[in-house]
Amino acid sequence: MSNLGPGRPRLEQRSRRAETPRAEILDAAGELFTTKGYANTSTRAVADAVGIRQASLYHHFSSKxxxxxxxxxxxxxxxxxxxxxxxxxxxxxxxxxxxxxxxxxxxxxxxxxxxxxxxxxxxxxxxxxxxxxxxxxxxxxxxxxxxxxxxxxxxxxxxxxxxxxxxxxxxxxxxxxxxxxxxxxxxxxxxxxxxxxxxxxxxxxxxxxxxxxxxxxx
Amino acid sequence: MSNLGPGRPRLEQRSRRAETPRAEILDAAGELFTTKGYANTSTRAVADAVGIRQASLYHHFSSKxxxxxxxxxxxxxxxxxxxxxxxxxxxxxxxxxxxxxxxxxxxxxxxxxxxxxxxxxxxxxxxxxxxxxxxxxxxxxxxxxxxxxxxxxxxxxxxxxxxxxxxxxxxxxxxxxxxxxxxxxxxxxxxxxxxxxxxxxxxxxxxxxxxxxxxxxx
Structure with a gap:
């Protein structure tokens, strides 16, 4: 949560129950892709849902x-x-x-x-x-x-x-x-x-x- | 084709083989939704594919x-x-x-x-x-x-x-x-x-x- 900057609210409040940042990203993306749609979901939205900066997400995955x-x-x-x-x-x-x-x-x-x-x-x-x-x-x-x-x-x-x-x-x-x-x-x-x-x-x-x-x- | 303004190229050249403007719109939308994706397709893209103005499309359908x-x-x-x-x-x-x-x-x-x-x-x-x-x-x-x-x-x-x-x-x-x-x-x-x-x-x-x-x- 220390990466969460101002004006970047965490969309999902509950814990993602995942053990690594990579797994947390996959979990958040799995939720957003299946509930909002793939095209409707940005990597920014995934990062927000995890509570990390978009730059941190790109450390794990180079694209959506x-x-x-x-x-x-x-x-x-x-x-x-x-x-x-x-x-x-x-x-x-x-x-x-x-x-x-x-x-x-x-x-x-x-x-x-x-x-x-x-x-x-x-x-x-x-x-x-x-x-x-x-x-x-x-x-x-x-x-x-x-x-x-x-x-x-x-x-x-x-x-x-x-x-x-x-x-x-x-x-x-x-x-x-x-x-x-x-x-x-x-x-x-x-x-x-x-x-x-x-x-x-x-x-x-x-x-x-x-x-x-x-x-x-x- | 007379409705086709400048800078609005017809994306699909072949005939849509449909008998009414409404059916042409549905055919073009069916193609775009299944090949590009629903979220990735705008009503503008559908109108372009039919070769009509977006305003004409809205005469038949009020939304995507x-x-x-x-x-x-x-x-x-x-x-x-x-x-x-x-x-x-x-x-x-x-x-x-x-x-x-x-x-x-x-x-x-x-x-x-x-x-x-x-x-x-x-x-x-x-x-x-x-x-x-x-x-x-x-x-x-x-x-x-x-x-x-x-x-x-x-x-x-x-x-x-x-x-x-x-x-x-x-x-x-x-x-x-x-x-x-x-x-x-x-x-x-x-x-x-x-x-x-x-x-x-x-x-x-x-x-x-x-x-x-x-x-x-x-």
């Missing part, structure tokens, strides 16, 4: 795009890493797919800000965000591979392999519309994914195996 | 929000009306749900601009767009009712009733990521919805009934 890129990267890093860990497992693809969905859904539902709502920004289609797009494609490919294997094991054509990744991301729209999403939605969506890849019967065993796998790998 | 509201209303009006027509039909709920999904998916896929990408704008959570949100809720409830009936007919619990509406909207993200979406995606998503509401076997008959119903009602 850099802040957005860091926020977006955070939304993908966890599930990509988890998907890579799943690749070494030998349990059925449908179990691995269910576990990946649960992991990803939990993160999308409980993240402090609904950052996935930024995925549709036209800004993300520019060169600046190509690395992010590639990383998100990588996650999408993990889903499609697991979904394709699950469909094949169920003797179904693999057209539906594109759906599970998209179904997980429906959490973003539900959270955006309702302001929040109930914890049991994770299982509802993961069950839906299981149906789509050909699990027609009782899902109790699949859920239990996937939950155990998730617990073991996290 | 009014243009957005009109665009959003267009995305919902068709499927809501179709869902109302379906309510009078006596065929199985799963067939009506499949037909509604096909209708809605076709529109989302082929609309000139991917306007659904605007649904996550923070601006839409303001009072100004309450009527739109209510209208979209109405469409969501049509989906949930048909999905609930389908699940009940399949002797399944109705938790998954929230998924079909969201699965249809995955067309928006797919179009946004890839720039376009293949026509056969309509059936892939509608099939996925059928699986989620408990259609476990061959879907050929369901597809045929739903396609016939769609053709009869449109």
């Amino acid at each position: 795009d850099d802040i957005l890129d860091a926020l977006l990267a955070e939304t993908i890093a966890g599930p990509v890493e988890f998907a890579q860990r799943l690749a070494d497992e030998t349990v059925a693809a449908a179990v691995r797919l269910y576990a990946l969905a649960l992991f990803d859904l939990g993160q999308l539902r409980t993240a402090r800000w609904n950052l996935g709502a930024l995925y549709l920004l036209p800004e993300l289609r520019t060169e600046r965000f190509e690395a992010f797009r590639r990383r998100r494609d990588e996650l999408r490919e993990h889903y499609e591979r697991l979904a394709g294997e699950s469909l094949s094991a169920a003797s179904l054509s693999d057209e539906a392999r594109v759906l599970p990744f998209r179904m997980v991301e429906t959490m973003i729209g539900i959270r955006s519309d309702a302001g929040t999403a109930p914890a049991d939605l994770d299982q509802v969506i993961a069950d839906g994914i299981a149906r789509v890849v050909g699990e027609a019967g009782d899902l109790t065993a699949l859920r239990a195996e996937a939950t155990a796998l998730l617990a073991r790998l996290t | 929000d009014d243009i957005l509201d009109a665009l959003l209303a267009e995305t919902i009006a068709g499927p809501v009306e179709f869902a109302q027509r379906l309510a009078d039909e006596t065929v199985a709920a799963a067939v009506r749900l499949y037909a509604l999904a096909l209708f809605d998916l076709g529109q989302l896929r082929t609309a000139r601009w991917n306007l659904g990408a605007l649904y996550l704008l923070p601006e839409l959570r303001t009072e100004r767009f309450e009527a739109f949100r209510r209208r979209r809720d109405e469409l969501r409830e049509h989906y949930e009712r048909l999905a609930g009936e389908s699940l009940s007919a399949a002797s399944l619990s109705d938790e998954a009733r929230v998924l079909p509406f969201r699965m249809v909207e995955t067309m928006i993200g797919i179009r946004s990521d890839a720039g376009t979406a293949p026509a056969d995606l309509d059936q892939v998503i509608a099939d996925g919805i059928a699986r989620v509401v408990g259609e476990a076997g061959d879907l050929t008959a369901l597809r045929a009934e739903a396609t016939a119903l769609l053709a009869r009602l449109t």
Whole structure:
């Protein structure tokens, strides 16, 4: 707070609960980008919300795009890493797919800000965000591979392999519309994914195996 | 073009193919909002893209929000009306749900601009767009009712009733990521919805009934 000059009111009074200045900036930006909009938010507004000078913000991020890129990267890093860990497992693809969905859904539902709502920004289609797009494609490919294997094991054509990744991301729209999403939605969506890849019967065993796998790998 | 003053270049050279000035404004706004972003687009930029004066634009719309509201209303009006027509039909709920999904998916896929990408704008959570949100809720409830009936007919619990509406909207993200979406995606998503509401076997008959119903009602 000692950096807070006169005429520069702190917009957010409550603590940001973050451990480093960088994390505080990301938290403030996450709030402003998702509640006011990306284009409507200046780096000055982010600095004000943290209670630091704009010059201090530029010590951590050289532009607003850099802040957005860091926020977006955070939304993908966890599930990509988890998907890579799943690749070494030998349990059925449908179990691995269910576990990946649960992991990803939990993160999308409980993240402090609904950052996935930024995925549709036209800004993300520019060169600046190509690395992010590639990383998100990588996650999408993990889903499609697991979904394709699950469909094949169920003797179904693999057209539906594109759906599970998209179904997980429906959490973003539900959270955006309702302001929040109930914890049991994770299982509802993961069950839906299981149906789509050909699990027609009782899902109790699949859920239990996937939950155990998730617990073991996290 | 006679309204085009000096120093006001027409940004878009090609014809907007619209029949009325109002439709031309909506088309230009749809393009700019989805490619440059809503906050990044001024009514002046929309007027320039149409090749009219800003004052002429205000003859049709009193604000940028009014243009957005009109665009959003267009995305919902068709499927809501179709869902109302379906309510009078006596065929199985799963067939009506499949037909509604096909209708809605076709529109989302082929609309000139991917306007659904605007649904996550923070601006839409303001009072100004309450009527739109209510209208979209109405469409969501049509989906949930048909999905609930389908699940009940399949002797399944109705938790998954929230998924079909969201699965249809995955067309928006797919179009946004890839720039376009293949026509056969309509059936892939509608099939996925059928699986989620408990259609476990061959879907050929369901597809045929739903396609016939769609053709009869449109």
